[in-house]
Amino acid sequence: MRGGKAPLISAFMLAVTVAVLLLVGELAAAQPATPLLAKHQAAGVTCASCHPETPPATAVQASTCLGCHGDAAKLAAATWRTTPNPHASPHLVAPAPPQCDTCHHLHRPSENACIRCHKGFVLDVP
Numbered sequence: 001m002r003g004g005k006a007p008l009i010s011a012f013m014l015a016v017t018v019a020v021l022l023l024v025g026e027l028a029a030a031q032p033a034t035p036l037l038a039k040h041q042a043a044g045v046t047c048a049s050c051h052p053e054t055p056p057a058t059a060v061q062a063s064t065c066l067g068c069h070g071d072a073a074k075l076a077a078a079t080w081r082t083t084p085n086p087h088a089s090p091h092l093v094a095p096a097p098p099q100c101d102t103c104h105h106l107h108r109p110s111e112n113a114c115i116r117c118h119k120g121f122v123l124d125v126p
Contacts, residue, residue: 036126037106065100086114086123
């Protein structure tokens with residue numbers, strides 16, 4: 001192309017491409033980030049159900065999770081078939097038991113935190 005139109009067209013196409021990628025990213029961000037978030041949303045659990053402040057700004061405390069999911073004994077009973085049972089761990093005692101979000105995450109993929117020390121523990125963490 002003459003007269004410098006090719007650089008203008010290239011700049012325009014680049015701008016359109018960036019805009020489309022940003023839009024796709026925003027649409028993806030609007031979707032449930034994890035299967036655990038989708039489960040909570042399907043059950044009617046809203047952000048305000050767990051986060052006391054608006055807008056949400058702090059991590060959810062384990063006591064909030066346990067308010068719906070039951071105490072440590074109930075969780076251990078629910079996962080009794082899992083070996084090792086992550087909810088019957090000797091690490092889940094005072095003075096500083098791990099928070100639920102050590103493994104379970106709604107806004108990013110959950111993780112098996114046990115493998116930080118126990119390399120052979122294969123756990124499917126929802």
